[in-house]
Amino acid sequence: MIERSEGISWARGIKVRHLESFLVLDEAGTLTEAAARLHMTQSAMSHWLAELERVAGTPLVVRGRKVQLTPAGHLLKRLAITVLGDIVRTGREMHAVAAGRVPRLNVGSVWAGIAGGLPEAVTAFQQRHADVAVSIHDGLFDDLLKGLDTRAMDAVIGVLDARAHQPQLAHHVLFDDQVSIVIGQGSKHWHSEQPLGFADVLREQWVMPPLGTLTRIQMDAYLIEQQASWLVPKAETASLAMMQALLHKGDYVGVCAESMADYMASLGLFRKVAIDSNIRFGPITVVWNREHVSATLMDFIDCLKAHVRGLPAAQVQEAPRA
Template structure:
């Protein structure tokens, strides 16, 4: 086959094909997908048959809910990549029309927001005023999905095994720990350490959701301290909820040391002096290898310099 023959099917592929395929995967049924796309179910079935004929293989298995075939999974990956590129291009064109020549989309966990990003952004925009920046906070899994679908240019987050996935680059910024924090309403506000972790298991805990790195590290520390089971009063990924609750009631909150130190500096919380260190792990920057935008390279270098300088201070 010639190179032309190998990609001939793709030349007949339209953006609408990819958009509709993503809607079908999300909806789970032809009926629901048709309703979302404002077409009849028969028209939706005809469109899907055309797409499968175009690709040359079934993309879904039909049943009560459609399931992607192995070919469908590959097609979904193509759709995410192409639609992500289109979305980014649209944003860049919009920025250009408004007189801005570059745009940077940053995602972060609490630790990055508390340490590094604010100072780095202020200095970065002073040096490069033409670069418009968007910052969002999300759990790590959503941030990495943002990199995959090209909604985010880079993320500041914990560097676990997922940071070493093919197609990603990363740079370590600092090591972080897990801290317990309290507000003025807590009976531990004036506590002197060290406090045994096992002695706190009957308190009212505010914890991150299960599956997050902070929660996993804390659960391991509790188990090591002899607390095999602990039921939190509240589970939340939001620092604003944590901050509000510790001011209103006798709670113990859990967050990264970087965020805890930031809140302590503002006078909002105190860190409980424990009898042990609960390691969180390295925090760094992750971005896609194929993202060659100059703004990404410039920001990675600058935030690494800012965090490095703060680490060297006494």
């Protein structure tokens, strides 16, 4: 329980109107202009300010041709911005709930989903639902999937496997992905005009996903097939940002989903290494909890399907409402 103290009790006399008026005064710069904006007399404005300073227990402005905030005034301004911002956001969220929508979606995604149309889907979704915030969380599929049970996540994008076939979960396949081998601008091969193959980078310094991740499992299987199981990575990371930094700054070879490799190559950040056979990554799938479904979530999934397939949203077949 919060203890009663001067740090809390002083604020009981402050109303939302006080905070709104104080921000108007700070912006207007004079009591006269602030009174005009608030449709008050200057005398009433002065009385209101004196009352607010009495509640605060300290001067909030230095009066003159133009009012200046005191240190305490700056603190109250910070409080006003925070409180009024929270009130506006909560109002929008309550309006969304009253209209049968959710005010926020939490979407988890592996790298492949982020490169495979997720940013475009978020943009299209928010053109329809301007009052719905979307929080994007990237990470390992296992960790993100757990959030569907606790409602920390509304939907998760990852690779379809046994983990997505739980009774309470529904899913929709978005696209099929492969594993790619890439280099960055730090590689000695970056400026080579010759086609770059697996044999050219086999004995280089490799950056791979951690052991146990699907990308690493598929890559290790490929190395066995190529009789290169002796290869030990110099660095392991589940962070795309870290892998990108290593490939940009140092002479490394990286491993990632082909969708991400293609996306980074389009930005001039990665160059793909040609390999003789496909290293299958798996079908990239959006997963959600049947028990926590909402119309807003399904609208988002429809946008995701549209932008992954490259179709206008109106032409997309709706995902199952299971």
